[in-house]
Amino acid sequence: MIFETQEERPEIMENLHRVGITNLRTVARINWKGKVYTFIPTFEITIDVPAEKKGIHMSRLVESITETMGEAVEEEVLEPHTSLEELGKCIIKRLEGKHPHRRAEVWIKTQLVMERTTPASGRRSLETYDVEVGVVKNYDGSFEKVLRVKAIGNTACPHAMANNEGKTHIQRAVGELEVRAPFDEEIALEDMIDVVEGSFSHPTYTLLKTVDENAVVQGMYRNPKFVEDVAREILARAKERFKGRIHVRVVSHESIHKHDVIAETWS
Incomplete structure (x- = not known):
């Protein structure tokens, strides 16, 4: 006999x-x-979890991934999922038949590899970017998605340049962009990285x-920026291209x- 202890009433009745x-x-x-990406996310x-329920059946959450992933990798090789957010939604849909809930979230963290061309020699360079995709099923049954990307660049300080006869200090900068939008809004992670x-x-x-x-250094010196400038430009460019928060x-x-x-900002 198997006891479903998760279905018992907890001592402390609070919604989770x-x-x-x-x-x-x-x-x-x-x-x-048309381009197939393989991820290890x-x-x-x-x-x-409602107040009257002690816990959840963790194995059913794992099953919602493994069964969906099995289809994506094996049965749907010819037609894999079209995006990470579509995969996340499929996991939630499969979970609906396995575990009662009103609200659900799936978050997928991975790395996206993009091909770049070096600025002077024109060589091919493969660059890796951290990305995260979240799919949220709200209490009303609607879906929304959250897309996050992170990219590394550099900056040349305009203040030091103005006060040192064109000489300045440079530093590595890390930019993060998040867009929260309705699920059906088409937004490419590659475009966000760009x-x-x-x-x-x-x-x-x-x-x-x-x-x-040499080309990178010269390019930096031609385009000095504060971290504030970078944040404002990311926001302005993102508002032009993407709908959402x-x-x-x-x-x-x-x-x-x-x-x-x-420097941090939001719309």
Whole structure:
């Protein structure tokens, strides 16, 4: 006999808004506009738990991933899921038949690899970007998505340049962009990365030959920016291209200070 202790009434009767599993890693294949991407993402899946229920059946959350992922990787090879957010929604839909809930979230963290061309030698450089996709089923049954990307660039300080006869300090900067939108709003993670990367003094590259290093440095000096400038430009570009609530955070890892500098804004 199996006792369903999760269905018992708890001693403390309080609603819980997010209960589930986190840091579950598996594999996924996504066909985005004819190009197939293979990911090894990390999942977090949560649902709400009413006050009168002691807990949830954790194995059913895992099943909602493994069964959906099995279809995506094996049965749907010819037609994989079209996006990470579509995969997240499919997991929630499968969970609906396994575990009662009113609200659910699926968060998928992974890395997206994009091909870039170095600025002078024209060599191919593969760049890796941290991305996160969240799918939220609201209490009214509607779905929304949250897309987050992170890109590394650099900045040249305009203040030092103006006071040192054109000489200045440079630093690595990390830009983060989040867009929260209705589920059906089409937003490409690649486009979000382009917005962030194009807002620095200059992008950075994994592969750089000497002529490329020179081009990057010269490009930075032609385009000096404060971290505040970068944050404002990311926001302005994002508002032009994406519909939804936008959040921007930029961290400048200062080269001449013992602290970092941040700029943050949202629409």
